[in-house]
Amino acid sequence: MNDEQKLGKHAVLLKPLETTTSKEFVLTVVLLTAAILFGIGAYGYQLIVGVGVTGLNRPVSWGLYIVNCIYFIALSYGALLTSAVLRLINAEWRLPITRAAEGITACTLVIGAVNIVMDMGRPDRAMTIPLYAQFRSPIVWDFVWVSLYVTSSFIYLYLTLIPDIALLRDRYPHRKRFYRFLALGYTGTPKQKRLIRLAVNGMTIAIIPIAVTVCTVLAWLFALTVQPMWHSTLMGPYFVIGAVFSGIGILIFTLAVLRRLFNLHNYIKYEHFRKLGYLLLVMSFIWFYFTVADYITTLYGNDPAHMAVFDAKISGEFAVQFWAQVLFCFVLPCIIVIVPRFRTVRGLTIAGLSANAGMWLERVLIIVPTLARPRMPIGWGYYMPTWVEWSVMLACVAGIGLFYVIFVKFFPIISIWELEEAEAKEQQAAEARCIELENAGTRSAEAA
């Protein structure tokens, strides 16, 4: 069969779907599930006793939950935008990495959105927000926009999955019911192919503005108040840039893990890491530029309320976090990407993780110092998360990991149909070139 022949070449991509019971796999799932259960327990404790079990207090009434919510949603957005933009400009080298990026989007997005609910004092009243929405509130915009974003990014991921699901349906009769339901009767007729390409292209174009605005609206949660160092026009773009930066970082890390685990060296090549590394470098520079622009404007404005926050970050209570952020977001990634000796897969993975550590610290530094230095001289506050918040955060990370592991087990991590399409196109082009060469040869022979 034609299908079988083709798959022979890409069989390695389906291997993770076929070998499910390795010892490492079971251990990973058990550990991740344990961490998640512990986090759920911690949150249950918070639900019963009150939000007071967190380290939050009067001036600092937003903390780790909001930080993680922003960080995870930004991560999802960064991965999605990388995939969508590369698809839009039709960069051929993107093919083996888009599915991995879209997987990150789906996993982190859900976890990020859950963090909003966990921050609420009355999660039992969450439905009040859609029912009695007050449309001047940035939280309502967030609610609407994050919902739209969740929906559209899942549709986008699903659309690109359909042809591969159809392939799995034909290949695995024992899981037929599951895949047949998801494949929506896709059989690969020319009409279906045309429609799916049309839908994917449409979603690619639609998802980019949605993703940019969702991050901006998240930033407006802060920028639309009058609080020192929040109230800034830069906040929206700063969040967008930071999101792409951390998204690319986590994508590099994920690709390195996948490649190592599933032996995908023929698909995910050094070339991909190098190109993503360059993107990371560009984002790191833009991040640095935005940071300098923001801080120097504050410094020269010299407003005492703003300067209190500025000093707390640069040289005060939060100085360690601040300079660690600069190190992780700018110094380390730049050195690793620029110096050829460090620009290995391992080096770039470290750069990606470093970018994420830095971006997480940046979210902390945006949210906490402003609250800890209120404009009203009611006394300076400080914030240190308690074990409850740390456990929930650990559970969130474990949740993302578990979702991703499950995703990898049920769907091929590299888009097979797009790969085949590209190969077919290449073959066609090669054949055309051969014919042309032949023709040219005969023509020149005739002329001679």
Next chain:
Amino acid sequence: MPRWGMVIDLDKCTACQACTVACMAENNVPSAGPEGAKLDRSVHWQDVLTDLKEEGGGYPNFHVRFLPRPCLHCSDAPCVTVCPVRATYIDDEGLVRMDYDRCVGCRHCTTACPYAMRYFNWFPPDYSVGSTEYMNPQVPTRAVGVVEKCTFCIHRLEEAKRTAAAQGRDLTDADVVQLTACNEACPASARYFGDLDDPESTVSLLARNPRAFRLFEELGTEPKVYYLAEEKN
């Protein structure tokens, strides 16, 4: 329609904190306890800020200033704009009010208020032994997970309106000038309450005093609490 406001004379204030205590008793504000206070979780709908400046040579060479603060009931309140469910809103008479039963506890209002006058209930309220006997039945207690703040003693205002209506007359300035619990308790009579839109009322006369100022006027929040600056420094 009246526009309720307050004037606080800083020259008269002795920082005795009677307003703070009276407010807690009147509005069933539970104590956060020493543990809660250490974690900055105490609730005071009305508090007194102190600003201590050393002038050299140690005690008694200090310059001390006091700032009693209720909620400022801003006319353009940042907390009202950001509330996702209209749990906090400005009513027809200019009071910034709270609907405790609708609040989802997102705390966007507490982060948006430049005066830090909004308080979150971190735990279920703890009315320790005995204090329940002194609770005010006119003021609802607040559940865990919602935000609360000064109401300008709206329950007293409603009662004053009812009394006036029963006597078949309009509410006068004399009815309300010491209306709130903090004003009533102030031994120095440093605080006045009333209708800012009535040109003859005590508060509107004082608000036009050259000493009058409002907190962070430059933020454009239009607070309805005026302060009279100290003349003797």
